Amino acid sequence: MFALLDQIFVLLKHSLVGYFPVWMQPVVSVLISVVVIICLFPALFALTTVLERKGLARIQNRIGPNRTGPFGILQPVADGIKSLTKEDIVPSSADGAVHFLAPIVLVVAVFMGFAVLPMGRNMTLVQMDAGLLFFFAIGASTELSVFMAGWSSRNKYSLLGAMRAVAQMISYEVPLLMSSVAVVMITGSLSLGKIVEAQNHYTWGLPHWYIFTPWGLAGFVMYAIAATAETNRSPFDLPEGESELVAGYHTEYSGFKFALFFLGEYLAMFSISGLGTTLFLGGWSAPLEALNWVPSWFWFFSKLMLSICVFIWLRGTLPRLRQDQLMNFAWKFVLPYTLLILMVTALWRFLGPGWQQWVYCSAILIFAYIAMARTGLRRGHIGPRKYRYAE
C-alpha cells in the first residue's frame, strides 16, 4: 500500500497518458510533467513568500502579514493581483527588447533546472547521464539575465547593482561546482539519479548520506554558502539590498516583470536547494531505515522546505556582507577550502573503509579550517585604490 502511495504520481501520469493515441504518448507524458512542475513550484513559491514574511517578522519581534486571511495565508493572492494590475512602466530611454527579455530569460533558465531533479523514486522529468552538468550549464545562463536587466534600464544604480551581482555570481560559481565535483568523484557518475541511489543504503539503520561524512559535511557547508551567494540571498544580497534604497538591477521593473524577477529568484533558491538535497542530503531517501514506508517525494520536499527555512533563518539573523568582504571571502577562503575538500575526498576514497578515513579526513579538514579562518581573513588595510594602468 505504501509502495502505491510512493509511486502514486507516476501511476496517475501513466493512466492519463494511456488515454491518448500511441504516437502522441511521449509528447503528452513530457507535457504533463512540465505542466505539473510549472504549477507546483510557483505554488510553493507563494507558500514561501508567506513563510518568509512571517518568519522574518517573528525573528524581528513583529507579526508580519495578518490581514489577508487567517495568519496572512492569502497574502500571495493579494500580491499576485497587485502585480498583475500594476502599470508596467518602461523608461523611455531603456533598451526595449533587452528590457523585455531579461525576466523571461531568468524564469526560463530557472525552470529548466527543475528538469533533472529527482523528486522521488522514478520521478525525474528527464533522466540524463550528464544531469549535473546540465543543471550548472543552465544556472550559468541566469547571470546573463541579471546583466541584461541592469544594463537595459539605462540607470547608473541598476548597472552598478548588475555588475556587482554578476561579479558575485561568477565568483561563487566556482566553489559551487567544486563542492559538487567531490560528490561526483565518490559516486562515479554525473547522473543525479545515480547519486541518490548511491546514498540510499543504510548501515545500522542510519543512511549513507554524504553529509554524514567529514568531506560531505564540509562540502555541504561550502555548497550552502555558495548557493546563498548564487541566489543573491542575505547575507550576500548586496546587489539587491544595498540598493534597498534603490533596488539594484530590478529598479526599473514594475508590475508583472518585477514579479517575474521575484519568482525567478525564489525558484532559483528552490532548484539550488533541490540540488543540494540530491547531492548531500540523500535526495528522496528516508533518514532512518525504519521510515522507508513514507513516500519518497515527501522526503524530498521536506528536505527542500527545510533548506528554505534555513535560508529564511539566515536572512533574518546575519548582517549583510559588503562587496569587498564578499569577494575576499569567496576567493580567499571558500575556493581554497573547496579545493582542499576535493583532495580530502580523494584521500577518503584512497584510504578505503575503516577508522583511518574518518580520523584523518576530519583532522585535516578541521585543522585547515582553523588555520585558514584565523590567518587568511585578518582585516587588511583598506586605503584609496590605486589603478596601475589608468593613471
Place this chain on the structure above:
Amino acid sequence: MSFVFWMFAVLTVAGALAAVLLKNTVHCALALTVAFAGLALLFLDLDAQFAGFAQILVYIGAVAILVVFAILLTRGSETPKDGVFSKNWFVGLVIAAGVFAVFAWAVLASVGVLPHEAATPEVSVAQIGQVLIGRYVLPLEIVALLLTAALIGAVIVAMDEKERAR
C-alpha cells in the same frame, strides 16, 4: 540534414550575422550568445551531451559574461561616428572567402577518409575523462599552464602598486 538541424543552423547563422551587423555593441554581444546557444544545440543534436553542456557552461556562462563586462568597463557601447564597417571591406570579404574555402575543402575531403561507422558511438563522460587523463594528458597540462598564466596575469594587472609608487 533533418529539419531540426536546419532550424539550429539558421539560429546559429542568424545570431552570428546579427552579432556583426547590429549597431549597439551590447546587442551584438547578446546575439553572439544566441549563436553560442545554437552551436550548443547542434552538439546536443549530435548526441554529444558533454560537449553541448560544456559549451553552454563555458561559452554562455563565462565567455559571454566576459565579453559584456569588457564592453561595460570600456566605453564600447557608444556607436562610433564613422559607422561600424571598415573601408577595406572588400579585402576582408576576399580573405574570409578564402578561409571558408579552405575549411570547406578540408571538411569535404575528410568525409571519405574517416572510417564508415554504422551507428553514432555512445561516448560517456567517463570515457572522456579516461581519454583526457590517459592519452591527452599533455594537452591537458599545457591548457592548465595556460590558464594559470592567464590567472596570474589578471592578478598582476589588478594588483595594488604599493611597492613601486612610493
